[in-house]
Amino acid sequence: MGDSQQDIIVFSTSWCPDCRRSKKLLEQRGTPFTAIDIEEVSGAEKKMLEINGGYHRVPTIILPDGTVLMEPSNPELTAELKRLGL
Numbered sequence: 646m647g648d649s650q651q652d653i654i655v656f657s658t659s660w661c662p663d664c665r666r667s668k669k670l671l672e673q674r675g676t677p678f679t680a681i682d683i684e685e686v687s688g689a690e691k692k693m694l695e696i697n698g699g700y701h702r703v704p705t706i707i708l709p710d711g712t713v714l715m716e717p718s719n720p721e722l723t724a725e726l727k728r729l730g731l
Contacts, residue, residue, distance in 0.1 A: 653678035656693040
């Protein structure tokens with residue numbers, strides 16, 4: 646769904662406070678990402694469910710190395726970004 650293998654993809658909804666928090670953290674770090682609203686983009690919810698084993702949890706974040714994070718805390722997301730040098 647992203648333009649390159651270096652993209653971070655954030656499956657989210659407009660009403661989800663955890664989605665807003667995670668996207669804000671990425672923005673504050675200057676880390677580029679592609680946000681996909683599962684309620685607005687056709688097929689996005691199905692794709693998210695396939696990726697995370699059928700769990701309907703947002704945000705679901707796909708990191709460039711294929712790591713899948715579901716509803717990560719800010720410290721968890723920050724640690725993964727640092728691990729990847731992002």
